[in-house]
Amino acid sequence: MLRWYRSQIREHGALDATRLLWRVGWSRTATGLANKLLPEKISCPCCGWRGRKFYDYIELGYAVRHTVCPQCDSHARHRALFLWLNQVYQLKGKSGVALVFAPEKALASIWNNTPQLQVFRVDIEPARSVNLLADMQHVPITTSSVDLLWCHHVLEHVENDRAAIRELYRVLRPLTGELIVSVPMEIGTRTREYGFANKKESGHWRMYGDDFADRLGEGGFMVRTVDYHLSAADCERYGVTREQFYICQKPDTSRS
Numbered sequence: 050m051l052r053w054y055r056s057q058i059r060e061h062g063a064l065d066a067t068r069l070l071w072r073v074g075w076s077r078t079a080t081g082l083a084n085k086l087l088p089e090k091i092s093c094p095c096c097g098w099r100g101r102k103f104y105d106y107i108e109l110g111y112a113v114r115h116t117v118c119p120q121c122d123s124h125a126r127h128r129a130l131f132l133w134l135n136q137v138y139q140l141k142g143k144s145g146v147a148l149v150f151a152p153e154k155a156l157a158s159i160w161n162n163t164p165q166l167q168v169f170r171v172d173i174e175p176a177r178s179v180n181l182l183a184d185m186q187h188v189p190i191t192t193s194s195v196d197l198l199w200c201h202h203v204l205e206h207v208e209n210d211r212a213a214i215r216e217l218y219r220v221l222r223p224l225t226g227e228l229i230v231s232v233p234m235e236i237g238t239r240t241r242e243y244g245f246a247n248k249k250e251s252g253h254w255r256m257y258g259d260d261f262a263d264r265l266g267e268g269g270f271m272v273r274t275v276d277y278h279l280s281a282a283d284c285e286r287y288g289v290t291r292e293q294f295y296i297c298q299k300p301d302t303s304r305s
């Protein structure tokens with residue numbers, strides 16, 4: 050918590066960081082009490098934690114209620130993707146080369162259990178058990194050589210996301226390769242560019258809207274919209290909200 054508080058002071062100054070600390074502390078104390086006193090209702094598939102309520106995720110500019118696992122820090126989308134990768138996508142049976150951008154701690158056990166997949170964890174910083182330091186706008190990988198690209202809630206952190214999409218397209222293997230991608234989106238709006246990394250929104254350069262899929266298509270991808278395939282009961286049990294994401298493929302350009 051102290052390290053987090055120091056980083057907030059660096060980002061926002063002492064006054065705003067202290068206000069944020071109070072909000073987070075109060076919210077977590079209340080949630081902790083609910084988890085101690087009330088019967089279990091929910092569970093986390095990533096780590097097995099069970100309880101009454103997930104923590105709220107609170108930033109200066111926004112908050113997401115009931116989303117952070119008290120034990121493994123998974124958010125709603127991590128839990129949903131964990132289930133989708135296991136039950137629907139059958140990741141364990143995939144083979145080839147995978148690039149996992151900004152690898153999520155909550156999904157590490159899944160990526161560590163893919164015997165036929167050579168997984169490279171990619172980030173611009175050396176934390177997160179990264180084994181390839183790289184910027185998504187300049188990926189040091191041979192063209193058309195990657196079978197699986199994993200890119201969830203990353204593009205909003207990239208200044209030139211169109212350059213990053215072009216790089217993802219370049220490295221993906223045509224026809225059989227898949228890019229699995231999502232971003233935070235406001236449904237019913239069009240993408241709003243901030244022109245700077247917005248510190249009040251976790252450093253996001255933009256808020257995506259319904260046209261995000263068009264942006265992927267402009268990069269050359271064939272785009273398919275998918276969802277988690279979870280029932281309403283599972284969404285409640287795992288603290289997940291329905292969210293769409295995308296599977297993109299690269300056509301066989303050698304014939305054109």
Ligand SMILES: [Zn+2]
Pocket residue numbers: 093094095096097098118119120121122123
């Ligand atoms: Zn968990």
